[in-house]
Amino acid sequence: MPVSSDVTLDPKVPPGPIEDKWATHKFDMKLVAPHNKRRFTVIVVGTGLAGAAAAASLGELGYNVEVFTYNDSPRRAHSIAAQGGINAAKNYKNDGDSVYRLFYDTVKGGDFRAREANVYRLAEVSVDIIDQCVAQGVPFAREYGGLLDNRSFGGAQVSRTFYARGQTGQQLLLGAYQALARQVAAGMCRLHTRRELLDIVLKDGRAVGIVCRDLVSGAITRHSGHAVVLATGGYSNAFYLSTNAMYCNVTAAWRAHRHGALFANPCFTQIHPTCIPASDEFQSKLTLMSESLRNDGRIWVPKDPEDTRPPDEIPETDRDYYLERRYPAFGNLVPRDVASRAAKREVDTGHGVGSLGNGVYLDFGDAISRLGADTIGERYGNLFEMYERITDENPYVVPMRIYPAPHYTMGGLWVDYNLMTTVPGLYAAGEANFSDHGANRLGASALMQGLADGYFILPYTIGDYLAGQLGESTVPTDDPVFAEVETDVSDRVARFVGNGGTQSPDHYHRALGKVLWDSCGMERGREGLEKALAEIPAIRDEFRKNVRVPGTAESLNSSLEKAGRIDDFFGLAELMCRDALLREESCGGHFRVEHQTDEGEALRDDENFAHAAAWEWQGEGTEPVRHTEPLDFEHVQLTQRSYK
Amino acid sequence: MDLTLRIWRQADGDAAGAFAVYAIAGINPDMSFLEMLDILNEQILADGGEPVEFESDCREGICGTCGVVVNGIPHGPEKATATCQLHMRKFHDGDTVTVEPWRATAFPVLRDLVVDRSALDRIVEAGGFITAPTGAAPDANEIPVPKEAAEASMDAAACIGCGACVAACPNGAAQLFTAAKLAHLDLLPQGQAERFRRTEAMVDRMEDYFGSCTNHGECEEVCPKEISIDFIAMMNRDYIRAKFKNLRRLGQRKVG
Ligand SMILES: Cc1cc2nc3c(=O)[nH]c(=O)nc-3n(C[C@H](O)[C@H](O)[C@H](O)COP(=O)(O)OP(=O)(O)OC[C@H]3O[C@@H](n4cnc5c(N)ncnc54)[C@H](O)[C@@H]3O)c2cc1C
Numbered sequence: 047m048p049v050s051s052d053v054t055l056d057p058k059v060p061p062g063p064i065e066d067k068w069a070t071h072k073f074d075m076k077l078v079a080p081h082n083k084r085r086f087t088v089i090v091v092g093t094g095l096a097g098a099a100a101a102a103s104l105g106e107l108g109y110n111v112e113v114f115t116y117n118d119s120p121r122r123a124h125s126i127a128a129q130g131g132i133n134a135a136k137n138y139k140n141d142g143d144s145v146y147r148l149f150y151d152t153v154k155g156g157d158f159r160a161r162e163a164n165v166y167r168l169a170e171v172s173v174d175i176i177d178q179c180v181a182q183g184v185p186f187a188r189e190y191g192g193l194l195d196n197r198s199f200g201g202a203q204v205s206r207t208f209y210a211r212g213q214t215g216q217q218l219l220l221g222a223y224q225a226l227a228r229q230v231a232a233g234m235c236r237l238h239t240r241r242e243l244l245d246i247v248l249k250d251g252r253a254v255g256i257v258c259r260d261l262v263s264g265a266i267t268r269h270s271g272h273a274v275v276l277a278t279g280g281y282s283n284a285f286y287l288s289t290n291a292m293y294c295n296v297t298a299a300w301r302a303h304r305h306g307a308l309f310a311n312p313c314f315t316q317i318h319p320t321c322i323p324a325s326d327e328f329q330s331k332l333t334l335m336s337e338s339l340r341n342d343g344r345i346w347v348p349k350d351p352e353d354t355r356p357p358d359e360i361p362e363t364d365r366d367y368y369l370e371r372r373y374p375a376f377g378n379l380v381p382r383d384v385a386s387r388a389a390k391r392e393v394d395t396g397h398g399v400g401s402l403g404n405g406v407y408l409d410f411g412d413a414i415s416r417l418g419a420d421t422i423g424e425r426y427g428n429l430f431e432m433y434e435r436i437t438d439e440n441p442y443v444v445p446m447r448i449y450p451a452p453h454y455t456m457g458g459l460w461v462d463y464n465l466m467t468t469v470p471g472l473y474a475a476g477e478a479n480f481s482d483h484g485a486n487r488l489g490a491s492a493l494m495q496g497l498a499d500g501y502f503i504l505p506y507t508i509g510d511y512l513a514g515q516l517g518e519s520t521v522p523t524d525d526p527v528f529a530e531v532e533t534d535v536s537d538r539v540a541r542f543v544g545n546g547g548t549q550s551p552d553h554y555h556r557a558l559g560k561v562l563w564d565s566c567g568m569e570r571g572r573e574g575l576e577k578a579l580a581e582i583p584a585i586r587d588e589f590r591k592n593v594r595v596p597g598t599a600e601s602l603n604s605s606l607e608k609a610g611r612i613d614d615f616f617g618l619a620e621l622m623c624r625d626a627l628l629r630e631e632s633c634g635g636h637f638r639v640e641h642q643t644d645e646g647e648a649l650r651d652d653e654n655f656a657h658a659a660a661w662e663w664q665g666e667g668t669e670p671v672r673h674t675e676p677l678d679f680e681h682v683q684l685t686q687r688s689y690k
Numbered sequence: 691m692d693l694t695l696r697i698w699r700q701a702d703g704d705a706a707g708a709f710a711v712y713a714i715a716g717i718n719p720d721m722s723f724l725e726m727l728d729i730l731n732e733q734i735l736a737d738g739g740e741p742v743e744f745e746s747d748c749r750e751g752i753c754g755t756c757g758v759v760v761n762g763i764p765h766g767p768e769k770a771t772a773t774c775q776l777h778m779r780k781f782h783d784g785d786t787v788t789v790e791p792w793r794a795t796a797f798p799v800l801r802d803l804v805v806d807r808s809a810l811d812r813i814v815e816a817g818g819f820i821t822a823p824t825g826a827a828p829d830a831n832e833i834p835v836p837k838e839a840a841e842a843s844m845d846a847a848a849c850i851g852c853g854a855c856v857a858a859c860p861n862g863a864a865q866l867f868t869a870a871k872l873a874h875l876d877l878l879p880q881g882q883a884e885r886f887r888r889t890e891a892m893v894d895r896m897e898d899y900f901g902s903c904t905n906h907g908e909c910e911e912v913c914p915k916e917i918s919i920d921f922i923a924m925m926n927r928d929y930i931r932a933k934f935k936n937l938r939r940l941g942q943r944k945v946g
């Protein structure tokens with residue numbers, strides 16, 4: 047594997063015992079004096095949990111913050127849709143939880159492909175997040191005594207998940223949004239809504255600004271800052287069908303990548319086991335049913351693939367509770383990647399249920415007879431309602447049908463311990479960075495990471511970078527570096543609009559999604575990946591030749607927005623397949639058919655792949671360069687995950 | 691199923707709009723209403739036209755991005771359901787369906803079915819928060835919150851900010867939105883310190899943008915989260931108390 051010489055991947059992990067690293071680092075970092083903070087401008091792109099928390103906290107510290115989102119309000123970021131909950135090592139249940147245990151579980155759950163020091167810090171600040179959110183007025187679930195309630199989530203053996211009904215993401219985001227609104231009112235944060243970042247501006251190798259499109263007027267706008275934060279979310283929508291919101295896309299991260307920010311572990315994607323199966327080819331997105339359902343629901347398929355009886359007529363003896371059978375210790379609560387693959391195996395061998403044979407049953411019959419319909423309704427009522435609204439079937443009576451769907455992306459922009467990418471001054475936070483989840487994320491840990499990055503990490507680490515720039519003004523937006531990027535952006539926009547063409551952007555997005563799902567979805571094989579690497583550029587060329595973007599560039603034009611986003615997904619999709627191809631092992635959400643145990647479980651190769659792979663862009667059509675950051679496991683011993 | 695669609699088309703905020711009529715065939719009843727519009731747009735694009743602009747992001751009824759008026763009702767005929775969660779099985783083969791943007795003075799049309807709802811954010815900026823600087827919070831369990839209070843607060847906090855309440859109101863008032871936002875914070879112990887200042891500031895800001903409430907109750911009817919108008923009563927009561935309290939505070943201030 048060629049390695050270019052001028053990129054060094056220095057994770058900048060502070061020295062010292064893991065428990066002290068963050069505290070020591072906070073002390074060692076340079077500070078910006080209060081009266082100097084207002085001399086600095088920080089650009090924050092994204093108002094999800096990571097972006098809104100970062101913007102609010104930076105504004106509060108006294109920095110000038112320019113905040114961008116393509117949504118019409120910061121409150122609508124994709125984070126709003128998270129249902130299940132947020133983890134924190136509070137040990138309020140006295141069940142043996144601790145910072146160390148959360149750290150341990152996250153490293154192990156991530157199948158040993160995350161950086162220990164980052165994960166430890168995440169676990170450490172998790173407790174502050176809950177304090178912060180409660181102070182802001184997040185109405186977390188309570189016990190009768192008025193104290194906070196917790197539940198066990200996603201197979202964790204302690205109860206450390208805080209939740210607000212089935213709307214935890216909504217409530218956490220509203221908390222961060224309100225904190226942001228306070229800073230907007232105070233004049234510290236300036237909001238730019240319906241404004242999409244289309245490129246990043248560098249000068250002398252540093253990030254100095256961004257170029258955006260006003261999604262209403264179509265105007266291309268330039269913005270300058272001392273540092274740029276990308277909190278722009280994940281890229282599951284590369285698969286077309288996913289549980290992500292419709293607008294989620296990779297453009298910001300991908301443009302950063304093209305300017306020299308390394309992209310790490312793009313093939314680490316998470317397929318969530320409990321989503322509602324697609325009902326037809328026009329399905330526009332997939333709906334997640336909270337993982338908490340697996341606490342009481344039992345997953346099964348008919349033993350006989352030919353069995354066409356309705357579920358209530360299939361007797362116990364003819365049902366295969368395959369998770370309970372294969373994983374007696376964890377049963378229906380095995381981690382997401384394991385549950386997803388198992389479902390795929392059932393559907394692939396013809397055991398799928400529903401009219402399209404594309405689901406498995408999640409059955410509450412037993413739980414209802416044991417606990418009563420009322421208790422089940424109390425726990426899952428809103429989810430049952432949502433399911434019924436979509437499928438017209440009542441889960442109190444008929445078992446739910448579920449199937450895995452792309453949900454979360456562990457890969458993302460490579461960042462060091464300070465959350466800085468390989469481009470100085472360019473930071474990535476939340477799902478947009480390659481994060482702390484290794485090859486598999488545990489349930490309720492994304493919200494935790496987004497808020498950790500935004501509230502408690504970036505506000506410190508950015509100061510350290512800015513302190514070195516005291517006295518320097520921002521690069522004026524009439525500087526040639528801005529003009530150059532703007533020309534590029536305008537040309538790209540003009541090419542789409544003037545393209546002629548016959549097919550809609552969605553047409554190509556669906557085509558790309560299918561290739562990616564088949565080759566780089568729940569299972570990846572050499573042959574399929576190589577085929578995809580040939581097919582993806584071909585579809586992209588066809589897309590560029592034949593996509594039709596009606597209307598003009600000077601107005602609200604959603605076809606134009608989509609075309610730009612899809613164009614960037616093509617590049618990313620290729621990188622995902624390349625990364626999957628070169629990672630000759632199975633770990634977490636990355637399952638290579640060539641690397642499995644005799645029992646069909648993932649087979650890691652720690653000797654050769656205990657590293658993060660970070661890709662360096664070399665121009666379109668040229669193979670990117672693969673760099674590696676070795677991962678040392680000093681605290682959590684490398685073991686084969688076993689849930690049997 | 692086959693349908694006739696009457697859809698509001700408007701090039702931009704300044705243009706005059708009008709209904710355009712489209713025929714659409716072969717709609718699967720399990721499809722969502724917005725997927726039906728997706729198909730319509732594919733059809734329009736294939737015919738060389740410009741697709742109908744409408745907004746949606748989560749398509750799960752939680753982000754509040756979607757929202758159109760279907761046959762005269764904001765979010766359409768199914769109760770407690772945002773447009774993105776509405777399914778075609780609620781319609782019949784041969785129906786004519788009229789689709790319009792939110793209609794309210796405070797929500798100018800940007801294009802077709804897309805409106806500008808940023809006035810709602812301005813209300814929140816006026817005081818819809820608890821001043822809790824990052825890092826200054828005490829341990830979360832130091833502030834016990836009675837379960838009932840947390841639940842009531844959550845009932846209000848469930849608001850998705852879609853603006854259907856404003857669109858349904860004959861006066862274009864935003865009372866239900868503002869009251870929900872206030873109740874979310876005012877029902878919690880953490881929200882008490884700023885309660886009356888918050889109430890006065892948010893209500894006053896609301897009145898800068900929106901019409902006034904004359905108790906029609908249409909808002910509650912269309913709310914996809916079934917937020918109760920009881921919160922409006924609470925807001926009104928607090929507003930009057932706030933006026934007195936805040937005036938008193940004003941009187942104690944040294945003048946000159
Ligand atoms: C259905 C669902 C349920 C989930 N449930 C849970 C859960 O229970 N617990 C948990 O921990 N995690 C959960 N997750 C995962 C979690 O919600 C996300 O990982 C997390 O919210 C991501 O937050 P973020 O701040 O990184 O990005 P996002 O919330 O995705 O925000 C991205 C922001 O960036 C902006 N943006 C992006 N690109 C641009 C651009 N080019 N220009 C301008 N703005 C841009 C967007 O407007 C948006 O404001 C769930 C995810 C889904 C899909």
Ligand code: FES
Binds near residue numbers: 774775
């Ligand atoms: S699109 Fe999010 S509520 Fe409808």
